[in-house]
Amino acid sequence: MDQSTRKSRPIYDTTSRPLIPRHVKLRFDTTRDRWVILAPERVLVPDDIAVEVLQLCDGQRRIQDVVDLLAAKYTADPDLILTDCLALLQDLANKGYLLAASEPQP
Amino acid sequence: MTDQSPPIADFQLITRTGDEAGQKTTYGIPLAVLAELTHRCPLQCPYCSNPLEMEVASAELTTAEWCRVMDELAEIGVLQIHFSGGEPAVRKDLVQLVRHATRVGLYSNLITSAVMLTKARLQELADAGLCHVQISVQGSESRVADRVGGFKNGHVKKLQVAAWTREVGLPLTINAVMHRQNLHQLPEIIDMAVALDADRLEVANVQYYGWALKNREALIPTFAQVETTNQIVAEAQDRLAGVLDIDYVVPDYYAQRPKQCMGGWGRQFFNISPSGKVLPCHAAESITGMEFDSVRGNKSIRWIWDNSEAFNKYRGTGWMPEPCQSCEFKEIDFGGCRCQAFALTGSADNTDPACAKSDLHAQIFARATTESAEAQDRFIYRNFAGGAVEAEEL
Numbered sequence: 001m002d003q004s005t006r007k008s009r010p011i012y013d014t015t016s017r018p019l020i021p022r023h024v025k026l027r028f029d030t031t032r033d034r035w036v037i038l039a040p041e042r043v044l045v046p047d048d049i050a051v052e053v054l055q056l057c058d059g060q061r062r063i064q065d066v067v068d069l070l071a072a073k074y075t076a077d078p079d080l081i082l083t084d085c086l087a088l089l090q091d092l093a094n095k096g097y098l099l100a101a102s103e104p105q106p
Numbered sequence: 107m108t109d110q111s112p113p114i115a116d117f118q119l120i121t122r123t124g125d126e127a128g129q130k131t132t133y134g135i136p137l138a139v140l141a142e143l144t145h146r147c148p149l150q151c152p153y154c155s156n157p158l159e160m161e162v163a164s165a166e167l168t169t170a171e172w173c174r175v176m177d178e179l180a181e182i183g184v185l186q187i188h189f190s191g192g193e194p195a196v197r198k199d200l201v202q203l204v205r206h207a208t209r210v211g212l213y214s215n216l217i218t219s220a221v222m223l224t225k226a227r228l229q230e231l232a233d234a235g236l237c238h239v240q241i242s243v244q245g246s247e248s249r250v251a252d253r254v255g256g257f258k259n260g261h262v263k264k265l266q267v268a269a270w271t272r273e274v275g276l277p278l279t280i281n282a283v284m285h286r287q288n289l290h291q292l293p294e295i296i297d298m299a300v301a302l303d304a305d306r307l308e309v310a311n312v313q314y315y316g317w318a319l320k321n322r323e324a325l326i327p328t329f330a331q332v333e334t335t336n337q338i339v340a341e342a343q344d345r346l347a348g349v350l351d352i353d354y355v356v357p358d359y360y361a362q363r364p365k366q367c368m369g370g371w372g373r374q375f376f377n378i379s380p381s382g383k384v385l386p387c388h389a390a391e392s393i394t395g396m397e398f399d400s401v402r403g404n405k406s407i408r409w410i411w412d413n414s415e416a417f418n419k420y421r422g423t424g425w426m427p428e429p430c431q432s433c434e435f436k437e438i439d440f441g442g443c444r445c446q447a448f449a450l451t452g453s454a455d456n457t458d459p460a461c462a463k464s465d466l467h468a469q470i471f472a473r474a475t476t477e478s479a480e481a482q483d484r485f486i487y488r489n490f491a492g493g494a495v496e497a498e499e500l
Contacts, residue, residue, distance in 0.1 A: 023277045029183065096351070
């Protein structure tokens with residue numbers, strides 16, 4: 001089978017525009033009083049920072065934009081945030097829970 | 107994101123807001139429910155997870171009843187609903203039910219044999235907010251697959267529906283139910299899942315209760331097959347990382363440790379039968395002498411989950427006999443499967459013999475070895491009349 005014609009999970013860099021696909025839901029669960037990520041056969045529990053990062057992933061913003069926003073908000077080291085952000089987002093993309101928008105979404 | 111815990115963790119058991127640790131509520135809120143909409147199905151798989159005594163169409167919950175049930179599920183904090191059966195697409199109101207699930211905020215999954223679906227209906231389901239489709243396969247090609255399912259041209263139809271599923275933009279899991287008579291096709295099944303652009307593949311060895319127990323002689327794999335399968339799965343998981351997630355369920359007669367059935371009895375999941383019975387798992391009715399409440403009764407689902415005798419009987423670790431009680435894994439596997447303990451020992455109170463610590467483990471291991479070597483391959487097909495023996499080949 002030709003693997004090259006297969007879908008491939010995105011490899012993110014600072015210019016990627018991550019997007020949550022329709023079959024993955026980031027939702028506030030009022031019963032348990034916390035954010036959850038609903039995916040096929042999985043319920044995941046993101047921490048507060050992961051929630052904030054994912055809320056900014058709208059298919060419009062580049063990862064660099066997300067990092068800049070967080071660095072300004074928390075007056076933190078952008079390089080450190082970038083490293084953490086990329087690791088987090090790439091891990092989710094590898095599991096199929098995040099896409100990359102090729103163009104900014106309308 | 108610099109502390110020890112991962113930024114995104116798998117779900118852990120969580121008690122309700124306001125509940126204090128150590129109080130009555132030690133089992134949290136159910137995460138997901140398996141909604142068996144019907145026991146009707148065009149296929150006749152000899153390992154069907156439905157009970158031997160199936161519920162007839164006239165007993166099924168109505169559309170309005172299922173909608174009320176979903177309102178209640180969402181209200182108590184259930185997050186996901188798996189529409190299953192039988193074949194859920196037999197229900198004419200399937201799209202309506204999915205739409206209602208979406209409306210109340212339940213993440214919906216369709217577990218289907220696929221043979222009754224059209225592209226138009228898949229599009230309607232997607233438009234109604236369906237989140238995920240899981241299609242079962244019985245083999246890698248028609249000869250084996252259609253014989254196992256007892257349904258002519260089923261395999262070809264499944265491939266078509268799987269392609270349509272991806273075309274309408276829905277994520278796809280292929281559920282491959284494996285046993286002695288199709289394990290040799292596993293490499294081709296893995297290739298097929300990749301070719302179908304599936305996101306996930308479940309390599310699910312048959313679990314032996316209900317119809318599968320009745321057909322155990324014809325289904326149980328040899329130990330050599332299990333060893334080969336372990337290698338094939340490990341190699342494929344490695345090779346296809348990032349392309350296809352592969353979940354693997356081992357045949358537990360040959361395992362050392364029992365499976366954590368349903369994430370533990372009454373801990374995270376439950377099942378609603380076509381007529382509305384609320385069950386700790388889909389096979390729970392195979393344990394005789396237990397009473398199960400119905401959504402048609404005058405108790406709420408929350409009350410049944412919290413207080414019913416059936417849910418509390420094997421909840422937690424207090425009920426456990428030795429060797430479970432002093433076992434270091436007791437909060438990991440919760441003593442294994444109650445239905446299997448009942449089927450193999452006559453009492454659901456016992457340790458699951460799938461565990462190597464059970465006195466009976468050596469015996470069931472030996473039985474599996476003997477039965478698989480006898481090569482009695484004829485199936486008893488699932489039907490509403492108690493089963494139909496496969497015709498002999500001419």
